[in-house]
Amino acid sequence: MGLPAPNSSEEVLERNSEYAVSHPGSYHFTAENFKSTTRTIIDLPVVRCAGGRARLAISDIAILNTLIGINEIILIHHTDCGLTHRSTDYMREKIEAISPLEAQKMDLEDLGIIDFEASINNDVSWLRNHPLIKKETKITGLLYDIDTGKLTKIASQ
Amino acid sequence: MGLPAPNSSEEVLERNSEYAVSHPGSYHFTAENFKSTTRTIIDLPVVRCAGGRARLAISDIAILNTLIGINEIILIHHTDCGLTHRSTDYMREKIEAISPLEAQKMDLEDLGIIDFEASINNDVSWLRNHPLIKKETKITGLLYDIDTGKLTKIASQ
Numbered sequence: 001m002g003l004p005a006p007n008s009s010e011e012v013l014e015r016n017s018e019y020a021v022s023h024p025g026s027y028h029f030t031a032e033n034f035k036s037t038t039r040t041i042i043d044l045p046v047v048r049c050a051g052g053r054a055r056l057a058i059s060d061i062a063i064l065n066t067l068i069g070i071n072e073i074i075l076i077h078h079t080d081c082g083l084t085h086r087s088t089d090y091m092r093e094k095i096e097a098i099s100p101l102e103a104q105k106m107d108l109e110d111l112g113i114i115d116f117e118a119s120i121n122n123d124v125s126w127l128r129n130h131p132l133i134k135k136e137t138k139i140t141g142l143l144y145d146i147d148t149g150k151l152t153k154i155a156s157q
Numbered sequence: 158m159g160l161p162a163p164n165s166s167e168e169v170l171e172r173n174s175e176y177a178v179s180h181p182g183s184y185h186f187t188a189e190n191f192k193s194t195t196r197t198i199i200d201l202p203v204v205r206c207a208g209g210r211a212r213l214a215i216s217d218i219a220i221l222n223t224l225i226g227i228n229e230i231i232l233i234h235h236t237d238c239g240l241t242h243r244s245t246d247y248m249r250e251k252i253e254a255i256s257p258l259e260a261q262k263m264d265l266e267d268l269g270i271i272d273f274e275a276s277i278n279n280d281v282s283w284l285r286n287h288p289l290i291k292k293e294t295k296i297t298g299l300l301y302d303i304d305t306g307k308l309t310k311i312a313s314q
Contacts (some may be wrong), residue, residue, distance in 0.1 A: 048205035050220040059263045063207040066251040067239040082224040094223040099288040106216045131256040 009074045009140035009153070016151040051083035052076050054123035054130075055107040062132045071137060073127060076151070077120050078144040081113055088112040116143050117154055124155040166231045166297035166310070173308040208240035209233050211280035212264040219289045228294060230284060233308070234277050235301040238270055245269040273300050274311055281312040 006012045045064055049056035054075060064070055088111040096103040113119045120141035127139050141155035163169045202221055206213035211232060221227055245268040253260040270276040277298035284296050298312035 046205055047207075048203055050204075050217045050224075056216055056220075059213055060207045062252050062255075062259070062263065063213075063248055063268065064239075066248045067207075067243060082221075086224060091220055091223045095219050095289065098219075102219070102287075102289050106219065111220065130259075132252065132259050 008072065009138070009142070009156075012074060013142070013151055013153060016149075051081050051111065051113060051119075052078070052123075053083070053111060053119075054127050055109065055111075058127075058130060058132065061127075065132070070134075073133070073137060073139045075120065075123055075127070075139065075141045076144050077113065077116055077123075077141075079116070079146050083111060083113045086112055120154040124157050128157045165229065166295070166299070166313070169231060170299070170308055170310060173306075208238050208268070208270060208276075209235070209280075210240070210268060210276075211284050212266065212268075215284075215287060215289065218284075222289070227291075230290070230294060230296045232277065232280055232284070232296065232298045233301050234270065234273055234280075234298075236273070236303050240268060240270045243269055277311040281314050285314045 006015060045068065047057045047060040047064075049060075052075060061070060061073065088108065091111055092103060092108045095106065095108065110122060120143060124139050124141040127133050133139070139155075139157050140153065142151045143154050144151050163172060202225065204214045204217040204221075206217075209232060218227060218230065245265065248268055249260060249265045252263065252265070267276075267279060277300060281296050281298040284290050290296070296312075296314050297310060299308045300311050301308050
């Protein structure tokens with residue numbers, strides 16, 4: 001089954017630095033189709049949601065916490081993500097056009113990605129201040145470059 | 158890059174029947190650590206959430222629909238899932254104990270899994286009747302057996 005589960009974001013980055021060397025070049029990715037990076041962190045529980053945005057994963061994180069306990073969260077956004085191609089307003093309008101009531105129930109705040117440093121920093125801070133995340137939980141935000149296969153640390157709180 | 162993306166749930170099942178033959182036996186899985194099945198459907202956009210429960214994925218499905226359009230949904234639950242080990246009430250109480258307000262915002266209905274036929278049928282019906290899912294979207298519910306690697310069709314609507 002390959003390597004044992006990594007113990008920290010540092011270990012994920014270390015493994016990725018070996019992996020990126022043999023990265024086969026540009027992949028066709030969709031927003032949730034994040035195979036290369038999940039390959040490096042394959043034995044950790046992975047929540048895969050649109051854009052890797054924290055707001056969409058918080059229920060899963062809270063439920064996972066009841067099942068196994070969460071001591072560290074590694075958040076990853078990736079270049080050429082589908083959410084970089086549409087604005088938050090565009091997506092909200094499309095969903096409201098189908099069902100205004102359901103759109104209201106969803107957290108569609110700050111969904112589109114214009115700048116990865118901003119989106120990753122925002123999500124890490126949002127998680128850091130979330131009532132369901134323990135203060136001692138380590139939170140690291142990484143950017144995955146789909147052209148090079150490289151993970152870069154953007155934020156850590 | 159392996160095979161091109163499968164076009165339907167039938168093709169996913171067909172590929173799985175070949176894959177299951179060489180399945181290496183029992184894996185250690187966590188709820189969101191669904192590597193074997195994602196390997197068979199790797200080029201489709203994948204939302205990975207606690208238990209594969211539809212309620213936790215609906216926002217992602219709605220957002221993906223604005224980005225790429227969704228014509229078919231393949232929902233997969235797997236044996237020995239973390240959600241089979243705890244009741245809905247247990248998980249709700251744990252989350253309410255941390256933040257009653259945040260627990261209220263979450264859809265924690267019918268979360269624990271007692272019977273896979275029931276959980277898959279419920280989720281497929283829930284999606285079928287959801288205002289954000291088009292009536293012409295095909296919805297198939299599969300069960301993945303982690304011991305044999307085999308996918309079985311449970312529901313189709």
